[in-house]
Amino acid sequence: MSATDTPVDDDDDDNYIQGLLLTILAASSSRPSATGGEDDDDSKNVGWQNVPGGSHVRTLDETNFQETIKGNCCVLVFFHAQWCKYCGPIKPVFADVTASLQGSHCIVAAAVDCTDDLELAIQCNVHVLPTMMFFWNGELRETVQYQGDWSAEDMRLFAVNTSAAVHKPKKVCKIGGVADKKYRGQGKTRKNLKFRKKKIKKKKSVLKQ
Structure with missing residues (x-):
């Protein structure tokens, strides 16, 4: 078993305990800071600075x-915490992927340290750690969980693959040997144009007779 594999045994128990822990800690307004002092922007998620490739990871908070x-x-977000025993080995893997x-x-590759921002994790429906989510179109509802x-x-x-699926045109049609995106109403206009051409041809044939 590799260092990044999650053990099969006791997975359900671990997930249940993590879910409870996330909920309890998020509800606590007096939990201590992970740094041992007051929270500040310079001290949050500093762990990525020492991870190879971590410079490409954008640290996020509230x-x-x-x-x-x-x-x-497109934003790829990795949710982790210092107390999660599975997150540590996966952090350098995620950093390598972002690079x-x-x-x-x-x-955009980013990470949320749930040690400091539990409320944010709960808002994103994170119930177990680590969790990786793909956000697109600037909407929290538009997500795909890994x-x-x-x-x-x-x-x-x-x-x-998720990025490619997001940017893939819904339908493509060929015009004169060139592939163009088919926008709303475009197909209907072409059908009307063909119908008019047929009517013109019929009128010409009647006039010739």
């Missing part, structure tokens, strides 16, 4: 989450 989701077409997505894909193995290749394919 102050910039909505802005990031609404300001970008491979740079330049060739319009995907369900595969925590391997770099599977995670990368999920991000690439």
Whole structure:
């Protein structure tokens, strides 16, 4: 079993306990800061700075989450926590995936540390950690949750394939050998044009007789 595999035994118990823990901690308004002092923007999610490829991961919290989701077409978000025993080994894998997505894909890679931002995780319907979600069209409702193995290749394919599906035109038709997007009402206009041509041909044949 690789370091990124989640053990099969006791998965249901772990998920149940994590769900309870997320709910209880989110409801607690007096929980201590993960840094041991007051929360501030400079101290949140600093763990990515020491992870290879972590410079490509945008750290999100309640102050910039909505802005990031609404300001970008595709956002891949990794939800993790310091107390989650499975999150630690997967963090460098996620960082490696985000590095491979740079330049060739319009995907913003980001992460939310649920140690500090539990309320945000609950709002996004995160019930177990780690969780990876793909947000698009600037809507929290437009999401796809990753369900595969925590391997770099599977995670990368999920991000690439989901992005491709989001940007795929609904229907394509060929005009003069060139593929064009078919917009609403376009097909109907062409049908009317063909019908008019037929009527003109019929009128010409009648006049010749």
